[in-house]
Amino acid sequence: MTVIFGLAAVIAFLGAIGVVLSQRTIYSAMSLVLNMVALAVLFLLLDAQFLAAVQIIVYAGAVMVLFVFIIALLSPGAEERVRPLELRLLLGGLGAVIFTLLVGRLTLNGITIGPHGRMHGELGPFAPTLVNAHGQVQTLGEQLFTTYLLPFEVTSLMLLVAAVGAVYLSRRRRVAA
Amino acid sequence: MSGLFPGFLILSAAMFSVGAAGVLVRRNPLVVFMCIELMLNSANLALITYARYTHTMAGQVFALIVIAVAASEVVVGLALITGVYRSGRHLDLDELSEMSE
Incomplete structure (x- = not known):
């Protein structure tokens, strides 16, 4: 369970990074497909089988085909160059790291999970x-x-x-x- | 199993912030749209995580609705982008500033 989660999480995160850092639009789209398939695996781990199927069919299928179609149709000629050490990219990365650390701190602090590893309050019927x-x-x-x-x-x-x-x-x- | 709960949430936060940084940093409207998809996906992950660990169904129902919202957003957005492209302008968000003037 933990191994599958770790693998899928790493793949999903690398896909997300690839969307932002890819030089060419089509590579961004392919990274997004990778990210979505890994997310479908995570949905399966969370007992959401239907949503995993919908994720593959609607997102990785329909939406990404639309994206790739538009990319092929427009074929943006002059690609913008993203240099890894550009100032705006560094600032964006810094903001991303800070936000993630804040949420991680809140989560690990036990605000959302009670002392026995359960939610505060009553659990639902499902x-x-x-x-x-x-x-x-x-x-x-x-x-x-x-x-x-x-x-x-x-x-x-x-x-x-x-x-x-x-x-x-x-x-x-x-x-x- | 509940040991993975923080992991799911932290992954969701990391994906969301990478997507938000991409929206701010990139100038190609197509890539910006993909980053928005990334943020919607991470919100879905958080919704389904909470649905699983609070034993409720609301999170999964609204994840389904978020997927529908994302699909229609892509349809309208890509129609806008092709419209801009057909009007002969360069696809660069910094140059598309008529609306703000």
Whole structure:
């Protein structure tokens, strides 16, 4: 368990670094795919099988194909050069390290985990063993269509708006002024 | 198993801050979009981690919604980028400053 977590975490982090530091846009995209596949493994470790599948299908599949398609279509000619010792990159890295240390300090300080390695307060009814016995996808679906029906409907509305917006933005139009 | 809880959260924070640094540092709009995806993904990791360790389902439901938000954001963003490209301008965020003037 710990070994798989360590491997997947290192791969995910290296993928994230690769997205920022790659010289060419296509390498950034490939690093992002690596990051997302490693994240899917982590989701499996967290008993979220459905979301691991969705992560692979929607992110590593659909979204990244769209990215690669646009990169191939535009083929940005003059690549910007990212030199590793550039000042803005150093400052960005410094900020990233400080934020990570702050969150790590809060987490290890036990603010989010109680003395017995458990959360403060009551645990919810969805213990992983119960959920897996009932069916993980089934439980998620039941919750999605009962308790969280309103957010689900609003999401479908948002998808409609995004589709209409994308069609509007990318249609061919006469240039006015 | 609960020993890994801080590990997941720290990885999530590290990925988020790398993505945020990338948004601030890079000037290619496509790479900036990928960094935003990175930040959304790290938020998903934190949501699912908390869902797992508090024995609740809300985190997983909202991770699903975040994935939908990210997909539609990419669709609209890439349509904008192709629009900018078609208008003949160089794809560099520092040069696309009409909105701020």
